[in-house]
Amino acid sequence: MNDLFYGFLVFFAFVSLVGGLNWLMTAINSWNETSEPTVDLLQHQFKMPVDVANVIYIVVFVCTLALFLMVAFPQNLKKAFSGMSRVM
Numbered sequence: 001m002n003d004l005f006y007g008f009l010v011f012f013a014f015v016s017l018v019g020g021l022n023w024l025m026t027a028i029n030s031w032n033e034t035s036e037p038t039v040d041l042l043q044h045q046f047k048m049p050v051d052v053a054n055v056i057y058i059v060v061f062v063c064t065l066a067l068f069l070m071v072a073f074p075q076n077l078k079k080a081f082s083g084m085s086r087v088m
Contacts, residue, residue, distance in 0.1 A: 013071040020064030027057035 026040055030050055042053040070077045 009071055013068045016064045017068040020061040023057040024061035027054040027061075030054050030057075 030040075030043075031054055040053065042048045042056060043050055048056075
């Protein structure tokens with residue numbers, strides 16, 4: 001049962017990573033002045049400045065990448081937390 005749960009967890013983390021990559025590409029396309037304007041929810045519905053929306057997109061990408069790496073390589077996460085407990 002643990003293998004099935006872990007398989008679902010990796011799948012969901014991968015899907016989140018794909019979404020994070022999409023947001024990263026949205027930010028890059030929005031900052032790229034040669035491309036056509038990028039229409040998105042943050043800029044048009046919430047009237048957020050382009051630079052603020054792009055920073056949010058990049059933060060979301062970094063967080064999803066970190067989540068994916070934590071799920072894909074749990075042994076590194078365990079080492080990091082065991083090292084932190086010694087420091088505290």
